[in-house]
Amino acid sequence: MSVHCATKRIAYRDTFVDELYEDIGRLVTGDAVDAHLVEARLRLLARTNSAATAAYWDHHEDGVGVPDSAYKASPPYLFPDREPVRVFETSNTTGTGTGRVAYTPRGMELMKTSIVRNAGARLLRGLAEPAVIRLVPSEQAAPRMIMAHGMEVIARRFGHARLSSCVLDGSGVDRHALRRLLGHAVAEERPVVLIGATSVFVNLCQSLREEGESWRLPSGSRLVDAGGHKRDRRVSVEETRAMAARVFGIEPRGHCNLFGMTELASQLYDGWDTAVGPLGERPKASEPFVRAQVRAPDDLSLLERGAGLLEVVDLCVLDRPCALLTGDWGLAHPAGVAVTGRVAKARQRGCSLALDQVTAERNDHG
Amino acid sequence: MAEPRCVSWLPSWADPGSLERASVGGDAPDGRYYGLRPAPGQWPGLGEGLRAAHESLRAMPVDRIVEAFDRTCSRWADHGFAHRVRARADIVAATGFSAQAVDHGLDVELSNYRAKTLYRVLRRELGDPGVLDGFTADRELGGHTMALGPRVTTAVCSGNVPGLPALSLVRALLVKSAVILKVASGEPTFAVHFLRSLAEVDPALADAVVVTYWPSQDTATLRGAMEQADAVIAYGGDDACAAVRAHLRPHQRYVEHGHKVSVGVLTGDYLADVGLREVAGRVAEDVSTFNQHACVAPLAYLVESRDPSPRDVAEALARAMAEYAADCPLGLLSSTDAAALQLRRANMAWAAASSPGGGFWRSAGLDWTVTLAPDLLSVQGAGNRTVGVVPVRDTRHILSELRPLADRLQNIGLGASGDRFWTLASALGRLGASRISEPGRMAGPSVVWRHDGMPCLSLLLRWCDIEMHPQARHRVKTPAKDEVTQA
Numbered sequence: 001m002s003v004h005c006a007t008k009r010i011a012y013r014d015t016f017v018d019e020l021y022e023d024i025g026r027l028v029t030g031d032a033v034d035a036h037l038v039e040a041r042l043r044l045l046a047r048t049n050s051a052a053t054a055a056y057w058d059h060h061e062d063g064v065g066v067p068d069s070a071y072k073a074s075p076p077y078l079f080p081d082r083e084p085v086r087v088f089e090t091s092n093t094t095g096t097g098t099g100r101v102a103y104t105p106r107g108m109e110l111m112k113t114s115i116v117r118n119a120g121a122r123l124l125r126g127l128a129e130p131a132v133i134r135l136v137p138s139e140q141a142a143p144r145m146i147m148a149h150g151m152e153v154i155a156r157r158f159g160h161a162r163l164s165s166c167v168l169d170g171s172g173v174d175r176h177a178l179r180r181l182l183g184h185a186v187a188e189e190r191p192v193v194l195i196g197a198t199s200v201f202v203n204l205c206q207s208l209r210e211e212g213e214s215w216r217l218p219s220g221s222r223l224v225d226a227g228g229h230k231r232d233r234r235v236s237v238e239e240t241r242a243m244a245a246r247v248f249g250i251e252p253r254g255h256c257n258l259f260g261m262t263e264l265a266s267q268l269y270d271g272w273d274t275a276v277g278p279l280g281e282r283p284k285a286s287e288p289f290v291r292a293q294v295r296a297p298d299d300l301s302l303l304e305r306g307a308g309l310l311e312v313v314d315l316c317v318l319d320r321p322c323a324l325l326t327g328d329w330g331l332a333h334p335a336g337v338a339v340t341g342r343v344a345k346a347r348q349r350g351c352s353l354a355l356d357q358v359t360a361e362r363n364d365h366g
Numbered sequence: 367m368a369e370p371r372c373v374s375w376l377p378s379w380a381d382p383g384s385l386e387r388a389s390v391g392g393d394a395p396d397g398r399y400y401g402l403r404p405a406p407g408q409w410p411g412l413g414e415g416l417r418a419a420h421e422s423l424r425a426m427p428v429d430r431i432v433e434a435f436d437r438t439c440s441r442w443a444d445h446g447f448a449h450r451v452r453a454r455a456d457i458v459a460a461t462g463f464s465a466q467a468v469d470h471g472l473d474v475e476l477s478n479y480r481a482k483t484l485y486r487v488l489r490r491e492l493g494d495p496g497v498l499d500g501f502t503a504d505r506e507l508g509g510h511t512m513a514l515g516p517r518v519t520t521a522v523c524s525g526n527v528p529g530l531p532a533l534s535l536v537r538a539l540l541v542k543s544a545v546i547l548k549v550a551s552g553e554p555t556f557a558v559h560f561l562r563s564l565a566e567v568d569p570a571l572a573d574a575v576v577v578t579y580w581p582s583q584d585t586a587t588l589r590g591a592m593e594q595a596d597a598v599i600a601y602g603g604d605d606a607c608a609a610v611r612a613h614l615r616p617h618q619r620y621v622e623h624g625h626k627v628s629v630g631v632l633t634g635d636y637l638a639d640v641g642l643r644e645v646a647g648r649v650a651e652d653v654s655t656f657n658q659h660a661c662v663a664p665l666a667y668l669v670e671s672r673d674p675s676p677r678d679v680a681e682a683l684a685r686a687m688a689e690y691a692a693d694c695p696l697g698l699l700s701s702t703d704a705a706a707l708q709l710r711r712a713n714m715a716w717a718a719a720s721s722p723g724g725g726f727w728r729s730a731g732l733d734w735t736v737t738l739a740p741d742l743l744s745v746q747g748a749g750n751r752t753v754g755v756v757p758v759r760d761t762r763h764i765l766s767e768l769r770p771l772a773d774r775l776q777n778i779g780l781g782a783s784g785d786r787f788w789t790l791a792s793a794l795g796r797l798g799a800s801r802i803s804e805p806g807r808m809a810g811p812s813v814v815w816r817h818d819g820m821p822c823l824s825l826l827l828r829w830c831d832i833e834m835h836p837q838a839r840h841r842v843k844t845p846a847k848d849e850v851t852q853a
Contacts, residue, residue: 055719059726060712067712074720297704298732309705325712329705343705345747352526352661353603353625353774354748 009049012082012104017318020045021106024315028113028289035288038315039322046321049078053321061300065311065325071099071263076320079104084319088146090262101146101262107319111265112153114289114316119154122269122285123256124193127220131185132159135173135196135204138166146262147226151195160190168196173204182215182248191220194248198225198257202235205243216249223250226258226267234341237280259284259292259339263324265316266290268339276331276338283336289315292337294330303332310339371456373554374402375547375561375577378569379415384408388580388587391551398459399554401579403587412576413518413594416544419574420517423542426570428488428498431539434568436481441563443477445469449563456555457528463657464697468528471656475529478813479536487814488540491823498542501832509833515541515826516596516619522588522610524601525552526659532560533813534599535575541826544574546591550602554579582606589613597621597826621825623818626661627771629742630779630805631764631794632679633786634672642674645781646682648806650690652779653753654734655809657696662777662801662808666745666754668764676757677725680738683755684727687734696733696751703750704732710747711735717744723757742767761786765793772798776818779805 010016020041027033043063047054053076057063070076071090084102091098103111124130132155137145139152148166155164163185167178185192194201201223208214223244237257244250253273260267271285284292294308295301310330313323331338345354373390376382386405389397404412423431441447450472457468477483488495492513496502501510521534531547535557538545549557557577565572580587588609592598597619600610607624614620630649637645652664667683669676699707711728714737718724725738735752739745745754758764768775775798782790791802800819801811816822832838 052716052720056716059719060715064712067709067716069713070716070720073717076720295708297701297708298699300708307701309708325709327709343709344702345706345710352659352663352748353627355627355665355743355745355754355771356747 009081010045012079012106016041017045017106021110021318024110024289024318025113027315028110028117033288035315039313042315042318042322045078045318046076050076050321052076063323064295064300065313065323066321067325068099068261068263068327071101072097075100075102077102078319086149087144088149088262089144091145099262102319104319107265107317110316110318111150114266114314115150115153116157118267118269118287118290119158122271123154123222123224123258124158127158127191127193127222129160130158130191130193130221131163131181132193132195133164133178133181134166135168135194135200136166137168137170141166141169147197147260150260150267154195159193163188163190168200173200182217186215186218189218191222192217192248193222193224194244194250195224195226195258197227198235198240199227201225202240202243205247208247209243214247214249220254221248221250222254222256223248224256224258224269226260234279237275237282257282261312261324261326263317263320263326264290264312264314265318266314268292268312272335274333274335276333276335277340279340281331281338281340283333283338285336292330292339294332294337295325305332305334307331307340309343310337368398370397370400372402373399373549373558373577373579375558375572375575376402377415377419377573377576379419379573380412380576384411388584390554390579399579401549401554401577403578403580403584404590406586409587409590409594412546416518416546416574416576416594419570420542420544422570423539423544423574426542428495428540428542430568431542431571432481432484432488432495434564434571435479435484435536435539437567438560438564439476439479441567442472442560447563449559453556453559456559457553458697460553460555461525461528462698462700462703463528464695466694467654467657467697470694471528474655474810475527475532477810479532483813484536484540486812487823490814491821492827497829498540501830501838504831507831507833509831509835509838511829511831513541513827513829515543515828517544518546518595519543519597519599519826520546520548520591520595521599522548522601522606523550523557524603524606525550525554526661527656528553529556529560530601530660531557531577534601535560536813537822537826538597538599539571539574541823543597543826545576546594547575547577548588548591549577549579551579551581582609585609585613592618599623619826621820621822623661625774626776626818627774628662628664628777628779628808629768629771629775630664630667630781630808631790632667632669632781632805633783633790634670635786636781636783637669637672637674637679639783640781642678642682643686645805646679646686647689648804649683649753649779650686651806652808654687654690654694654751657749658751658753659749660809662811664753664777664779664808665748666739666742666756667779667805668742668756668758668767671757671759676755677723677738680725680727680736680755683753684734684736687736687751687753688729691729691733691751696731699732699750706747707732707735707750707752710752713746714739714752725755743770761790761793764790765797768794768797775799777801777803777808777811779803779808781805 086103134151142148241252268284270282294303310328329340385402387400390399497513501512504511519538523531718726727736739754
């Protein structure tokens with residue numbers, strides 16, 4: 001392994017990066033690679049190649065994740081000597097603008113490796129070529145949406161070619177396509193994996209129920225909901241499962257929640273079917289290459305139990321700092337970390353108003 | 367678990383049986399406090415009692431009311447005063463403020479209600495305070511005039527500043543109005559302690575006040591309280607004020623203190639004249655008082671790019687904030703507020719790290735945070751002693767930074783002198799500021815100030831003039847008592 005001590009920027013084609021890239025790939029595929037050492041090398045890379053990251057870590061808690069807001073104002077990108085091959089945009093769920101996240105070819109490859117590895121182990125274990133039906137736009141229709149890309153990767157790698165498709169477009173869920181795909185899957189007794197944003201799935205179930213439409217999908221069918229409810233009313237895990245059972249005949253154990261962010265390369269899946277959060281949120285499974293952890297609100301120390309700020313350390317992130325302060329609440333539990341919602345801005349007390357709220361008001365009013 | 371404590375004050379004539387409990391902060395089983403609110407249909411009875419109490423107030427000379435507040439607040443000036451000791455403990459428990467921060471806040475707030483200051487506000491707004499007692503000669507009118515306060519004023523308080531409910535209480539009682547005082551869940555405890563101490567000085571005044579509480583979603587109780595009032599005072603954010611406004615009736619007097627923003631300005635000359643360390647100490651005082659939750663607290667200081675530079679000012683301010691916090695710490699934040707502050711800090715730290723001119727300083731704990739920010743609107747959040755230092759070039763730049771805030775602008779700490787002071791003061795006043803003070807004096811506005819640009823006593827009053835009448839030319843003044851008892 002090459003040692004890099006100089007403060008000179010590390011080039012994309014530097015041996016340091018070559019070796020790091022190889023080691024991350026091996027870590028993901030299960031080889032015996034020291035994850036701590038990989039993380040230390042990723043942090044060194046981030047410190048060396050991003051003056052902002054180095055300054056942030058010097059003037060904040062050393063090593064604390066970069067806030068997700070960073071990608072809105074001045075996104076860190078570690079390889080200015082290599083043009084990004086893809087740029088994804090954040091979804092503006094908090095209403096504070098869209099962020100930009102750039103990927104090198106190696107960054108894209110590591111993301112793909114991570115997605116395939118994690119989905120194979122956590123999501124599609126025991127299923128052979130299921131119908132992967134995505135409640136997201138196609139990657140072609142939404143090239144800057146990372147969820148569309150990630151689900152396309154899963155569908156291509158694991159899904160049945162004819163019965164796997166996206167059923168969401170600009171006007172909502174394409175009911176005709178959904179009926180056709182589900183009908184074929186039922187007729188062929190091929191399990192279905194329904195993947196989509198939590199809010200899209202819940203809205204779809206509600207309207208299908210009102211219209212009296214339902215299916216009994218083949219045994220082994222699964223539902224994966226992602227993203228939670230960032231603005232809408234929040235629905236408990238049990239309610240989500242009840243909807244999946246009523247409308248699609250999916251058994252409770254066939255449900256799994258996925259946590260992903262544009263700023264991350266890896267996704268986190270429910271690890272244990274144990275209700276931990278207030279709405280029954282399950283703890284996420286950490287892997288050698290990605291882990292969720294919780295920082296105490298009062299001093300940012302790492303918590304073994306209890307609620308705090310969710311931080312994700314994703315060793316498949318090569319192109320930017322590997323630690324992200326997500327802006328979500330995490331609940332640390334011996335079985336893992338449950339994600340329980342967004343951290344609200346501080347309460348406005350009485351007649352005092354924040355300056356950035358004035359900006360938001362001005363934006364709201366055009 | 368301790369038994370929930372009552373935060374309401376009831377006059378001696380009120381029937382507690384007509385009231386029901388409302389848990390402060392919702393129906394959580396671990397609620398520490400509860401207030402008493404009239405049961406459905408009971409507001410008219412309570413309103414009748416308050417109107418009767420108002421008649422007693424109307425017969426009372428204004429001098430006696432001033433004297434009662436003066437004596438009450440002189441007792442509160444003693445940090446060992448029993449009611450103050452209990453109030454301090456309750457406010458610390460309710461808000462998480464440190465005991466020192468609460469003490470400082472109470473000193474700032476309650477020193478306003480001494481006789482000398484109250485007479486100043488009465489004279490400034492009314493000319494002759496005697497107009498509240500009866501007809502008084504009015505030379506310009508060529509007759510006589512009398513000022514009549516509302517029979518009942520409903521005041522909806524906010525919980526951001528400990529002791530703030532006293533301001534609405536003082537304003538309403540000074541104009542001889544009985545009061546329905548609705549406390550806020552954020553700090554519900556101060557008012558009852560203040561009323562107990564007022565009752566010891568002058569029971570008749572305290573007998574004209576009901577301190578109550580209802581949850582913000584209880585619009586039926588809000589409507590009931592407002593139906594009893596001739597005037598309404600509301601503090602709070604846009605949503606809270608809109609909820610009150612929705613229930614206003616025609617002819618009701620209304621005084622609203624909604625969302626406001628305050629900032630400071632430091633010119634190069636002022637910094638040179640006063641000295642960097644002294645100025646930093648003054649700014650730290652402005653930011654830290656009431657833990658920056660008052661709308662009079664600055665969220666940022668605009669600093670001219672001279673010598674010392676804005677970075678020098680930010681560094682000196684960080685030292686001053688640390689010194690202030692050593693004597694008067696922030697206190698404890700809820701996990702929700704602490705998490706929000708940590709995220710704000712992370713955002714600010716990243717913004718500073720990724721900007722060549724940026725800077726970020728913070729305490730080891732959560733006591734204070736200082737940033738060097740490129741512009742005013744990039745300063746994030748409010749409260750809990752987080753202040754931005756924003757470099758500006760000149761007067762034009764100062765005004766362009768503040769212009770987006772014009773509608774919300776309130777208090778300016780203006781560090782300037784000579785002609786520059788008057789140029790800036792005039793421009794800031796025209797822009798929207800309603801108060802200009804020296805840095806270090808932002809957090810303690812006097813009750814004499816036209817709060818949010820309004821004459822807050824006068825807004826509560828109805829006047830009766832006698833003119834063009836031969837009787838009025840000869841009469842100098844009629845004692846209020848005669849007028850009232852014969853009415």
